[in-house]
Amino acid sequence: MADPKHGNAPIIVEETVGKKAYCMCGLSGKLPYCDGAHNRENTGIVPHVCEVTEAGKKAVCQCHKSGNIPWCDGTHSRG
Ligand code: FES
Numbered sequence: 001m002a003d004p005k006h007g008n009a010p011i012i013v014e015e016t017v018g019k020k021a022y023c024m025c026g027l028s029g030k031l032p033y034c035d036g037a038h039n040r041e042n043t044g045i046v047p048h049v050c051e052v053t054e055a056g057k058k059a060v061c062q063c064h065k066s067g068n069i070p071w072c073d074g075t076h077s078r079g
Pocket of ligand 1: 077
């Protein structure tokens with residue numbers, strides 16, 4: 001069992017419309033998306049699954065403390 005990894009800055013992606021699974025354990029090999037690492041590492045954490053309705057540049061939270069998961073809201077820079 002591995003500990004979750006929390007980053008200190010978002011990952012910027014050119015996102016497309018559709019159903020997405022964003023990694024919440026930080027252990028994925030294809031961040032910011034889930035690759036099943038939460039299961040392999042038995043973290044007890046699940047990805048954030050949502051429907052993206054608007055394509056474009058997005059900042060995906062990596063500290064996992066945003067008040068607007070999966071998007072960065074600046075919480076990572078407030079200590
Ligand atoms: S990375 Fe910015 S609020 Fe989490």
